[in-house]
Amino acid sequence: FAVDHEGALHLDDVLTRRTRLSIESPDRGVSAARVVAAIMADALGWDEATVAREIDSYDKRVEAERESQQAVDDRTADARRLGAEDVRGTLG
Numbered sequence: 001f002a003v004d005h006e007g008a009l010h011l012d013d014v015l016t017r018r019t020r021l022s023i024e025s026p027d028r029g030v031s032a033a034r035v036v037a038a039i040m041a042d043a044l045g046w047d048e049a050t051v052a053r054e055i056d057s058y059d060k061r062v063e064a065e066r067e068s069q070q071a072v073d074d075r076t077a078d079a080r081r082l083g084a085e086d087v088r089g090t091l092g
Contacts, residue, residue, distance in 0.1 A: 003043040010087050011037050011054040028062045057087040
């Protein structure tokens with residue numbers, strides 16, 4: 001649904017924004033990532049390399065979020081969280 005009707009193009013988008021698994025599940029959606037990526041791959045025509053890249057990117061995002069929550073100040077927390085590359089790239 002997120003891909004077909006809402007325009008989601010990345011695993012990160014589905015797990016963090018469309019379903020909120022990243023904040024609703026204890027493992028932040030990591031255990032669902034492969035299954036969700038496979039479903040998205042069918043809809044978006046992803047090859048195995050793209051699936052692997054999407055899963056790796058999501059895993060790194062979750063790791064960065066966990067590290068940021070151990071920081072003692074906001075500046076350090078932000079730097080740690082932003083250390084994970086955004087798979088969506090940049091605009092403009």
